[in-house]
Amino acid sequence: MLSPSLEDYLEEIYRLSRSGEAVRVTDIAACLNVSLPSVTRALQKLNESRHIHYRPYKDIVLTEKGKQLGHFLVERNRFIREFLRLIGSQCDVAAEAEAMEHYLSLPTLTAIINFVKFTEQHPSWLDEFKTYCRKEDAKQKDRAESLPLI
Numbered sequence: 001m002l003s004p005s006l007e008d009y010l011e012e013i014y015r016l017s018r019s020g021e022a023v024r025v026t027d028i029a030a031c032l033n034v035s036l037p038s039v040t041r042a043l044q045k046l047n048e049s050r051h052i053h054y055r056p057y058k059d060i061v062l063t064e065k066g067k068q069l070g071h072f073l074v075e076r077n078r079f080i081r082e083f084l085r086l087i088g089s090q091c092d093v094a095a096e097a098e099a100m101e102h103y104l105s106l107p108t109l110t111a112i113i114n115f116v117k118f119t120e121q122h123p124s125w126l127d128e129f130k131t132y133c134r135k136e137d138a139k140q141k142d143r144a145e146s147l148p149l150i
Contacts, residue, residue, distance in 0.1 A: 002049065004102035007073055008032060009042040010051055013060060014070025022059040076101055076109060083112045086119055086126065088133050 002010065012031050016023045028039045040056070047054040051066035062070060080097040089096065104112070119126040 002046075002051075002069075006042055006045055006049075007102060008098075009039070010046060010066060010070050011073040011077065013046075013052060013062060014067065014074055017062055017067075017070075023061075024059065028060075073101075079109070079113045079116050080104075082116045086116065088130065 009028065009032070012028055013023055016027050016031065025036055025039045025043065028034075028043075029036050032039075043052065043054045043060060046052045046066070050063055051069060052063060053061040077097055080101050081093050084091065084093045084096055
């Protein structure tokens with residue numbers, strides 16, 4: 001089990017590695033907006049847990065274990081973002097997904113994935129949901145406008 005912080009590092013390493021380019025400490029630091037020493041400490045921990053092969057001043061290479069978990073982490077983030085879009089959340093989707101992703105149980109994540117996949121297969125259902133949400137939003141706006149001003 002990795003900490004949320006180490007999951008973020010592994011997720012970013014996985015994303016960077018998909019380009020086929022070498023992954024370096026400076027790349028990770030720039031993407032996550034963290035210091036080089038912070039990246040180095042995280043890489044040492046990921047190396048100890050056998051998610052990556054890391055030697056100072058060398059490229060970072062994902063192990064098979066790291067690739068599998070990295071793929072899962074990227075997909076988890078993607079499904080949560082899509083879920084937030086589908087339900088019409090008026091939030092910073094990227095920030096909200098980041099806040100949610102480390103704390104959802106696997107059954108909840110599975111339910112979110114199923115919801116996203118279901119709405120892809122049944123777009124008319126999603127249209128009905130959006131119509132319902134618009135009506136509810138209008139009702140709430142009407143209620144707010146009818147409140148007396150103090």
